[in-house]
Amino acid sequence: MAESIQDQIAQLRREHILTAAIDVIAERGFQKTTVKQIAQRAGVADGTIYNYFKNKDDILLAIIAQLTEAEAREMHFAEARQVDFTNFLQEYIAHRMNEIDENFRALKVVLSETFVNAELGRQVFEQIYDPTFAIAEKYFEALKADGALPADTDSKIAVRLFASPLLGLMLLRLMGDPHVDANWDAYTAAMVAFMKQIYEQ
Amino acid sequence: MAESIQDQIAQLRREHILTAAIDVIAERGFQKTTVKQIAQRAGVADGTIYNYFKNKDDILLAIIAQLTEAEAREMHFAEARQVDFTNFLQEYIAHRMNEIDENFRALKVVLSETFVNAELGRQVFEQIYDPTFAIAEKYFEALKADGALPADTDSKIAVRLFASPLLGLMLLRLMGDPHVDANWDAYTAAMVAFMKQIYEQ
Amino acid sequence: MAESIQDQIAQLRREHILTAAIDVIAERGFQKTTVKQIAQRAGVADGTIYNYFKNKDDILLAIIAQLTEAEAREMHFAEARQVDFTNFLQEYIAHRMNEIDENFRALKVVLSETFVNAELGRQVFEQIYDPTFAIAEKYFEALKADGALPADTDSKIAVRLFASPLLGLMLLRLMGDPHVDANWDAYTAAMVAFMKQIYEQ
Amino acid sequence: MAESIQDQIAQLRREHILTAAIDVIAERGFQKTTVKQIAQRAGVADGTIYNYFKNKDDILLAIIAQLTEAEAREMHFAEARQVDFTNFLQEYIAHRMNEIDENFRALKVVLSETFVNAELGRQVFEQIYDPTFAIAEKYFEALKADGALPADTDSKIAVRLFASPLLGLMLLRLMGDPHVDANWDAYTAAMVAFMKQIYEQ
DNA sequence: AATGAATGAGCTTTCATTCAT
C-alpha cells in the first residue's frame, strides 16, 4: 500500500507500455510484432521495454495476467447472483459480453497465441480456463441436485454446451465478422433471448 | 483434364508437402514453423518446397484452399437436404462436427493465423465465411417466409446465433480442452439434442 | 575414411573459417571480436559461420580442440624419446618452442580467454593441462626411483618448476615483447643451454 | 599536497570503487563485467562510477596505474639490495612472489586484457615492462663487466631467461592450477632453491 | 526436378553512457 511516488510512476509507465503492446500485437499478432514496434507505439526507446518486462514473452504473460484478473472479477460477479436463475442469465450474459467487448484486443492476442504456444496454453488453462469451468460444473451439479436439470445430465458436457454460444459469438467477432463487431449490443440482447429460450422453458 | 503423368506426380508431391506442412504447423504455429521443418517432415530438401509453393505464405493459402473445398462440399451437403428440417438438423450437425474432426489441424492453423493476419482474414472471409453465411441467411429468410420463424427475426443475427454453439465447441477444442477433445462423439450427440431443443419446439 | 567430396569440401571450409577466426580473435580478443568480423576475414556471410559452428563459443571450443591435438602430438613426441635425458632435453625443448611458434595465435586466443572464462578454463584443464602434467609427474617419479633426482623431491612442484622457464618465455612473447618475438630461435638455443645447466650438472 | 577533506573523501571513494572493480573483473573478465556489476559491488549507482572514471576503459587504466606503482616499489626494493647477490636472489624472489600474491587479482585483470588489447599493451609496456627490463639489463651488463657473467652473454636474452621461471609460475597460477595456488609459499622456497642452483654455482 | 550451402536482412537483447531529478 505504502507505494512511493517512484513506484507509482513506474507502475503507470508499465501499464502504458502494456496498453501499447496489446494494441499493436492485436493488429499483427505476437510473433510478427517486433519489440521495436511496441516501443514506437509506446513512444519509448527499445531498451526501455526491458526496464519493465524481462523479455518479449513476459509481455504476453502480463497480458494474460490482466485477463486472469478480469476473469476473476467475472467469477465473483457470477457467484454473487446465483440466487435467481432468470435474472442471473440475463445479467451474467450481458456482463460477460460487455467484458469481452472491453478486453477484446487482449483476448484476441492471448487466444491466437494460445492455439500455437503449448506453454502459454498451459498457463491459460491453469489460470483462467480450469477454475472457471470447475465452478460452473459445481453450479450445474447443484442444479441437478435441485431437480432443475435432469439427473442423467453430464455436467462437464452441459457446462461446455452452455458456454458454447457465447464463445462461438466471440469467435465470430475475433475472426473479424463486421456485422457482429458493429452490432455487439444487439447480439447481447439476442443472446439473452436465445439462452432464455433454452434454459427457461 | 488430360493431365500428364508428370502433372499428376507433381500434384501428389504437392499434396504430400502440404500434409506435412499442416502437421508441423498445427504443432508450433505458422510463424514459429520454419520452412526447414516443413521440408524435414515432408522428407525433401528446403529448396524443393519452392518448386511447389511460391513462398511460405503460399503454403498457408493452399491450406485455406483445402478448407474452402471442404466447406464447398459442406454447403452442397446442406443444400441437398433442406427438405426436412428435423432430419436436416441432425444430419447437418453430425456432418459438420465430423468435418471439424477431420480437418482439425488445418482449421487450427488457419484460424489462429486468421486472427492476426489481415490479408489472410480477407481471403478466409471472401472464400469461406461470406458464401456460407450468405446461403444460410437466404435459407433463414425462406423459413421466415414460410412462417417457421417469426417475421421480425433478424436473419443475420439469427444465423450467427445458430452457428455459435458449434463454433463455440470448436473453439473449446482448438484451445485444447481435453474433455472436448476426448469425447467429440458424445458432444456431437449432445449438440444435436441441444439444437433440437431450441429449433424444434 | 570414406568421406565424400562434399564432406571434404565442408571440412576445408570449416578450417578456412577457423583460421580466419584465430587470426582476427588473436588481434582483438574473443569478446571484442564480432561474428561479422570473423565472417569478413573469412570472406563469407555472417550466417555461413553458423553452418559450420553452432555458435560463437563453439568457435572457441574448436580452437581448443586444435591445441589439444597439438598437445597430444607433443606428448607422443616426448614419450617416444625418454631414453636419453640429454638428447631428450635438447630435442624436447626445441620441439616445444617450435610448437609454441606455430600455434602462437591459437595459444594467445585460448590463454587469454581461459583466464576469464571459468567453464573454458575447466575444459583446458581437463583436456590439455592435467594430462600433460600427470605424465610429466610420472616421469619425474621414475627419475626419483632411478636416483637421478633426490628422494625428497616433490614431483608436483618439481615438474611445475621444470615447465616454468618455457612457460615464462611464452608469456613474454604473448605479452608482445618484441625482442622475444623477433629472436625466438636464439631464445630456443639459450633455453636449451639454460635447462641443461640446471638438469645436467 | 594540501588536499582538502573533500578531495581526500573523493580519493577514498575512487579507491573503494576501484577495489570493487578489480574484485568483480577478476571473476568474469573485463569485457564480460558490466558497469552495473561494478557499481553493485561497490554499493553505488551506475552513474556514480562516471564521477570518478571517465569511462569503462578508464577503470582498466587505473588498475594498471596501481600495478605500475607496485612495480616501482619493487624496483626500488631491488636497487636497494644489489650489493650481495646471494642475499639479493633470496630476498628478491621472495619479495616478488609475495607481491604477485598480493596483487593477484589486479595482475589477472591486466594481463588477460593486455594479451588482446593493443592500446593497453602499449601502456603496460611503457609503464611497467620496459622500465623493469631496462634496469635489469643494466644490472646484468654490470655483472658482465665484473666478470660474474661470461663476456659473450646477451644481456637481453639473459635477463628474460632470468625472469622466465617466476613468470611461468605466475602463469600457472593465473591459469588456475590448484596446486600452485594452494602452495604458493612452498613454491616460493622451491623457486629460491631453483634459482640459486642456476645462478650460484 | 531436387538439392542444400550461402546469403543477409531483421530479430531480440544487452549495456555503456547520459542527464533530469
Place this chain on the structure above:
DNA sequence: TATGAATGAAAGCTCATTCAT
C-alpha cells in the same frame, strides 16, 4: 554529488529465399 531510468547502437543469431550443382 548521487541517483537510476532512458537511450539506442550494436551484438549474436535465425531463417526465408536463391541458385550453382
